Amino acid sequence: MIASKEGHTEIASLLVFMKVELNAKTRNGHTALMMASYNRYPRIVKILLDAGANPNLVTNEGHTALSEILFSEREEIVRLLMEKGAK
Structure with missing residues (x-):
């Protein structure tokens, strides 16, 4: 999660290669995908x-990766999420 939040692309790639749980959540329900999206790391x-x-998991507040950033001027990330079926 920290790699996604802080923009450490190489570490994120390594963790994916190591087959870590991609959909793990924080206590607030945020995923690595949500953190990377919100912090502008396309x-x-x-x-x-x-x-x-x-891309369709929800936080404890009911937000998805897409809904959290939809109105935040992150067009490239919005496009990436929508291409993969985010709602």
Whole structure:
């Protein structure tokens, strides 16, 4: 999760290679995909989506990766999420 939140692309790639749980959640229900999306790391978003991260999981507040960033001027990430079926 920290790699996604802080933008460490190489570490995120290594963790995907090591087959870590891509859809693990924090106590608030945030996933690595949500953190990478919100913090504007499209390369990590793409890595996670291509590896099978679920773009439709929800936080404890009922938000998805897409709904959390939809109105935040992150067009490239919005496009990546929608291409993988995010709702």
